[in-house]
Amino acid sequence: MEEYTKLETDFLNLLKEQSAYGEALALIQWDLRTKIPKKGVEQRSEVIGVLSQKLHHLSTSEQMKKIIDQLKNKTDNKIIQKAVEECEEEFERNRKIPEEEYKQFIMLRSKSESVWQEAREKDDFTLLQPYLEKLVEFNKKFADYWGYEKNRYDALLHMYEPGVTTEILDQVFPALRDSLSDLVKKVNQAKNKPNPDLLQHHFPKQKQEQFSLEILKRMGYDFDAGRLDETVHPFAISVNSSDVRVTTRYDEKDFRMAIFGTIHEGGHALYEQNISGDLAQTPLSSGTSMGIHESQSLFWENFISRSNGFWSNHYDLFKSIAPNEFQDVDFNDFYRSINEVKPSLIRIEADEMTYSLHIMIRYELEKALINDEIEVKDLPELWNQKMEDYLGIKPTSDKDGVLQDIHWSAGDFGYFPSYALGYMYAAQFYNAMKKEMDMDSIIRAGNFTEIKEWLTNNIHQYGKMKKPLQLLNDVTGESLNPEYLVDYLTEKYSEIYDL
Amino acid sequence: MEEYTKLETDFLNLLKEQSAYGEALALIQWDLRTKIPKKGVEQRSEVIGVLSQKLHHLSTSEQMKKIIDQLKNKTDNKIIQKAVEECEEEFERNRKIPEEEYKQFIMLRSKSESVWQEAREKDDFTLLQPYLEKLVEFNKKFADYWGYEKNRYDALLHMYEPGVTTEILDQVFPALRDSLSDLVKKVNQAKNKPNPDLLQHHFPKQKQEQFSLEILKRMGYDFDAGRLDETVHPFAISVNSSDVRVTTRYDEKDFRMAIFGTIHEGGHALYEQNISGDLAQTPLSSGTSMGIHESQSLFWENFISRSNGFWSNHYDLFKSIAPNEFQDVDFNDFYRSINEVKPSLIRIEADEMTYSLHIMIRYELEKALINDEIEVKDLPELWNQKMEDYLGIKPTSDKDGVLQDIHWSAGDFGYFPSYALGYMYAAQFYNAMKKEMDMDSIIRAGNFTEIKEWLTNNIHQYGKMKKPLQLLNDVTGESLNPEYLVDYLTEKYSEIYDL
The missing domain is CATH 1.10.1370.30 (Neurolysin; domain 3)
Structure with a gap:
């Protein structure tokens, strides 16, 4: 049985929480593309929104930042070190884009996908x-x-x-x-x-x-x-x-x-x-x-x-x-x-x-x-x-x-x-x-x-x-x-x- | 189109968030009982834990309490009034049980369910x-x-x-x-x-x-x-x-x-x-x-x-x-x-x-x-x-x-x-x-x-x-x-x- 420090345990628990939201999202994606009845789709997309936002908050939280700073290059556990590096990269990537700008991008992208459908249909x-x-x-x-x-x-x-x-x-x-x-x-x-x-x-x-x-x-x-x-x-x-x-x-x-x-x-x-x-x-x-x-x-x-x-x-x-x-x-x-x-x-x-x-x-x-x-x-x-x-x-x-x-x-x-x-x-x-x-x-x-x-x-x-x-x-x-x-x-x- | 006050809108958004977690949990339950491969079950139960806890936190949050107190009997919208009453009842029900006691109950219950299986098998x-x-x-x-x-x-x-x-x-x-x-x-x-x-x-x-x-x-x-x-x-x-x-x-x-x-x-x-x-x-x-x-x-x-x-x-x-x-x-x-x-x-x-x-x-x-x-x-x-x-x-x-x-x-x-x-x-x-x-x-x-x-x-x-x-x-x-x-x-x- 691996021995973890208090900090490592906190970090692993945070990862487990992230992974839980990720798992729920993955199941929702699978269902959306295999089983969902068509009228259920609309409300399902709101659920995706809530869970994705939650996941995004976790990955850019002050708590995450604090743990990253305290653990990085200060753990003997190779898996934890690598995971810290992954989390740091995601933290940086998400934090560098101003929140408002990212929201606009998401909205534009969603609109653009449906315009693409139309453009294809009309070949225009x-x-x-x-x-x-x-x-x-x-x-x-x-x-x-x-x-x-x-x-x-x-x-x-x-x-x-x-x-x-x-x-x-x-x-x-x-x-x-x-x-x-x-x-x-x-x-x-x-x-x-x-x-x-x-x-x-x-x-x-x-x-x-x-x-x-x-x-x-x-x-x-x-x-x-x-x-x-x-x-x-x-x-x-x-x-x-x-x-x-x-x-x-x-x-x-x-x-x-x-x-x-x-x-x-x-x-x-x-x-x-x-x-x-x-x-x-x-x-x-x-x-x-x-x-x-x-x-x-x-x-x-x-x-x-x-x-x-x-x-x-x-x-x-x-x-x-x-x-x-x-x-x-x-x-x-x-x-x-x-x-x-x-x-x-x-x-x-x-x-x-x-x-x-x-x-x-x-x-x-x-x-x-x-x-x-x-x-x-x-x-x-x-x-x-x-x-x-x-x-x-x-x-x-x-x-x-x-x-x-x-x-x-x-x-x-x-x-x-x-x-x-x-x-x-x-x-x-x-x-x-x-x-x-x-x-x-x-x-x-x-x-x-x-x-x-x-x-x-x-x-x-x-x-x-x-x-x-x-x-x-x-x-x-x-x-x-x-x-x-x-x-x-x-x-x-x-x-x-x-x- | 219904006009809502700022407070009503906040309340409805909180309900939507709750409903999103509820929907994810419902889909997980359905999957668990119809489609999930057997090795996937163990980790899935951790996901249920995380999402249920989140839902529980939302229903007993200070934010919820504040909205309930401000909205109850002060809204003209019948649906909102009823929803406030439901939320209040759940808030009270959850808040009245000391958290530690409830945790012990949940653990006991989960243990007891598997003992029940055994007792049935052994007819004891x-x-x-x-x-x-x-x-x-x-x-x-x-x-x-x-x-x-x-x-x-x-x-x-x-x-x-x-x-x-x-x-x-x-x-x-x-x-x-x-x-x-x-x-x-x-x-x-x-x-x-x-x-x-x-x-x-x-x-x-x-x-x-x-x-x-x-x-x-x-x-x-x-x-x-x-x-x-x-x-x-x-x-x-x-x-x-x-x-x-x-x-x-x-x-x-x-x-x-x-x-x-x-x-x-x-x-x-x-x-x-x-x-x-x-x-x-x-x-x-x-x-x-x-x-x-x-x-x-x-x-x-x-x-x-x-x-x-x-x-x-x-x-x-x-x-x-x-x-x-x-x-x-x-x-x-x-x-x-x-x-x-x-x-x-x-x-x-x-x-x-x-x-x-x-x-x-x-x-x-x-x-x-x-x-x-x-x-x-x-x-x-x-x-x-x-x-x-x-x-x-x-x-x-x-x-x-x-x-x-x-x-x-x-x-x-x-x-x-x-x-x-x-x-x-x-x-x-x-x-x-x-x-x-x-x-x-x-x-x-x-x-x-x-x-x-x-x-x-x-x-x-x-x-x-x-x-x-x-x-x-x-x-x-x-x-x-x-x-x-x-x-x-x-x-x-x-x-x-x-x-």
């Missing part, structure tokens, strides 16, 4: 433009309040991917972009293309659920500490450290949505389920960054479940559950079809090769906006031009272009790079694994326990005890390197497309 | 006895803190059924008890008894759910403001005024559990769904008492859904959903079987005729305990004797006797009478309805809209704006009268049992 960017302009101004001001060393955009990036800077991204992204663009061109020119039509047979929801549940179980997802439910926009959520839920969406015309979506969210959930119990009820009991989180979902979704080895093991199971129409589909045709590469206008429909190119576009534009190098009004044209340059296709409407994502309308700038970072991290982790284990045989044998344990030991258990780039270095022995993603994609798709 | 009352003794002492002390006019037990009764006193119960209960005992004796001697075996065919869960959903819909339950889920111990819960959820339990060997259970909980839910929106986010937006609430569930479960008219309309629907084994069951046999009267040892398995007799036993015993007329150690024997006197059967083990209910182990004394009051209220309301509408034809026609509207207009809309006995008087034009229940049961069962 000019409706959203004045809101985006104000949101960019707010983000610039916030970045200035928070401070940065070299680039104002770094202050925003820091919120989602602490330690990653514009300098780093500007080293890795262009190389990645050029390699991916080349690869995409080659694939486009390939003669023997897969035919995804053969996947699009009716597949009853219940059957898809049965397969999803089975795969989650095989991945090592603990159903005593989680559950699977249906939703519109799938997500995974940690309600508490022993209650991490997965959601998915069933499209009876295309099973890929649910199957790969469930595995993706399952990857997020495995991360949260396997954080060390020692960190429970502290702010450290959570994935260390958006990018590392995404690396875990993408690892399972792509590196595992879109691999030849995975399906060589699971194709019998799939057929035993799938309707008649799938029984005659040849294994090789199936495998190639679930890995079709096809430049698309829409980011969330993109395959693993083109996905990061969508991110580059957003990164380049938002960085330029925050640094006053471009104006909001020019976004549609710049967007379309970059689509043509990187992906070889050009949107004919803003609805399929600059208006497709909610992030900017929700005031989120600096978030997008995490997605591409997730791809690079995943490939780099995968390469490290390969040095220790014969990954192909393990995947072919469906021996996910070994993989899950490797991820737990090397990544999951640490929660926020390690910052993303430190974690990457500890696990792989080097800093961020986009080559692993390029190599992985080149090898995989050379075979599939006979390049 | 002596394990529970010392805990019950302490819980009775606490309740006596609390009653003394709260104060009462004539009988100490009244102070406890007041929490569940404000306005109802021992004096009133001692007028109505003995008469009811004697009439019911006589009726039960007659039924026991009847020759032509129904045969419930014919109901006990396998009935798949999904089919039961389908029937339950259809009946809820016909009752007028609003699925845009609620949902139906599965649980172990069924309940209805108002998460907010537009999100009132029903739960049920499916026994594939006996459909009665789910069907009548769903309708029962649906009756509770209709009450909460139809409280006036003007009362939302105030403590008035809730059923006015346990007994009135129970009257609504029992009204739908017994007076409607165990009636001949109901099944004459719904038997075709039932058969269209029920498995083959039910297809040859004669309507009359079916109707008589779902209304079998049979004295049972277990309260929650009791039929509508014997149920109230179970309550009398508990009422007489707990009233005597609180007034120092009997001792805890004598409960088992007294219980068994009363069972024999009123129901003509005697438990052979305490597990099927005094140990069957959780209420006393949970420290709840004064709660039981609400159940019997619910039966009496329901019969009295039913009689009032009959004066205005031809109930039999309406039920036979399945025209529940008219019934639901009557209940909304006369009962539901008022929430806590009227106290139970005032409501009863306003709706029926007289005070509590057990004759209506006796008459209803006599008429119904004379026909069924050919008495």
Whole structure:
């Protein structure tokens, strides 16, 4: 039994109180997106307001400040020291923005999200433009309040991917972009293309659920500490450290949505389920960054479940559950079809090769906006031009272009790079694994326990005890390197497309 | 648009904050009993602790006291005046018990509930006895803190059924008890008894759910403001005024559990769904008492859904959903079987005729305990004797006797009478309805809209704006009268049992 000082105990109790409000909010979010009857929504948002405000007050309270000042660098307990650092950072971040300004931002953001809906429906960017302009101004001001060393955009990036800077991204992204663009061109020119039509047979929801549940179980997802439910926009959520839920969406015309979506969210959930119990009820009991989180979902979704080895093991199971129409589909045709590469206008429909190119576009534009190098009004044209340059296709409407994502309308700038970072991290982790284990045989044998344990030991258990780039270095022995993603994609798709 | 004074606005905002914590707690309760994975439970109870404490602090805060003192009898707004009275009562109730004493009570209660489980398993009352003794002492002390006019037990009764006193119960209960005992004796001697075996065919869960959903819909339950889920111990819960959820339990060997259970909980839910929106986010937006609430569930479960008219309309629907084994069951046999009267040892398995007799036993015993007329150690024997006197059967083990209910182990004394009051209220309301509408034809026609509207207009809309006995008087034009229940049961069962 750990011995704590009076001050440490006070601090842990404060964290427990915060964590209680956080847990209530998480459950409310889950319910809001899975179960709530529609008339209940309106009042529920007031509850979110009250609890969020309470949480905000706790994190910026004088009591918190006092404990931070007294404990920081004066505790022998490593977890407490790290938690103090997390709390200090949040305290500073929240305190630096004048309360009135933050309220205005929240109100603007909420209005802007509904204007975004309207702008999309009417395919009219000019409706959203004045809101985006104000949101960019707010983000610039916030970045200035928070401070940065070299680039104002770094202050925003820091919120989602602490330690990653514009300098780093500007080293890795262009190389990645050029390699991916080349690869995409080659694939486009390939003669023997897969035919995804053969996947699009009716597949009853219940059957898809049965397969999803089975795969989650095989991945090592603990159903005593989680559950699977249906939703519109799938997500995974940690309600508490022993209650991490997965959601998915069933499209009876295309099973890929649910199957790969469930595995993706399952990857997020495995991360949260396997954080060390020692960190429970502290702010450290959570994935260390958006990018590392995404690396875990993408690892399972792509590196595992879109691999030849995975399906060589699971194709019998799939057929035993799938309707008649799938029984005659040849294994090789199936495998190639679930890995079709096809430049698309829409980011969330993109395959693993083109996905990061969508991110580059957003990164380049938002960085330029925050640094006053471009104006909001020019976004549609710049967007379309970059689509043509990187992906070889050009949107004919803003609805399929600059208006497709909610992030900017929700005031989120600096978030997008995490997605591409997730791809690079995943490939780099995968390469490290390969040095220790014969990954192909393990995947072919469906021996996910070994993989899950490797991820737990090397990544999951640490929660926020390690910052993303430190974690990457500890696990792989080097800093961020986009080559692993390029190599992985080149090898995989050379075979599939006979390049 | 209503104009509020500054003080009124402050008060309403305080109520909204309370209501937000209440809503979060309600959702947590619902989740805990329907969806939560088992490992998530432990941490969830800490969340309940934090939020309950916060709610308790708000209701007993100096801020609350100040607003109450400034607003009481000084507002023109009737809703605000009533809400102030509710808040004052809660403030007084919570403030009168010394904080330390209440904490000890909560801890004892929680320990006692698990000892109760053990005592039941081992069929050993002596394990529970010392805990019950302490819980009775606490309740006596609390009653003394709260104060009462004539009988100490009244102070406890007041929490569940404000306005109802021992004096009133001692007028109505003995008469009811004697009439019911006589009726039960007659039924026991009847020759032509129904045969419930014919109901006990396998009935798949999904089919039961389908029937339950259809009946809820016909009752007028609003699925845009609620949902139906599965649980172990069924309940209805108002998460907010537009999100009132029903739960049920499916026994594939006996459909009665789910069907009548769903309708029962649906009756509770209709009450909460139809409280006036003007009362939302105030403590008035809730059923006015346990007994009135129970009257609504029992009204739908017994007076409607165990009636001949109901099944004459719904038997075709039932058969269209029920498995083959039910297809040859004669309507009359079916109707008589779902209304079998049979004295049972277990309260929650009791039929509508014997149920109230179970309550009398508990009422007489707990009233005597609180007034120092009997001792805890004598409960088992007294219980068994009363069972024999009123129901003509005697438990052979305490597990099927005094140990069957959780209420006393949970420290709840004064709660039981609400159940019997619910039966009496329901019969009295039913009689009032009959004066205005031809109930039999309406039920036979399945025209529940008219019934639901009557209940909304006369009962539901008022929430806590009227106290139970005032409501009863306003709706029926007289005070509590057990004759209506006796008459209803006599008429119904004379026909069924050919008495």
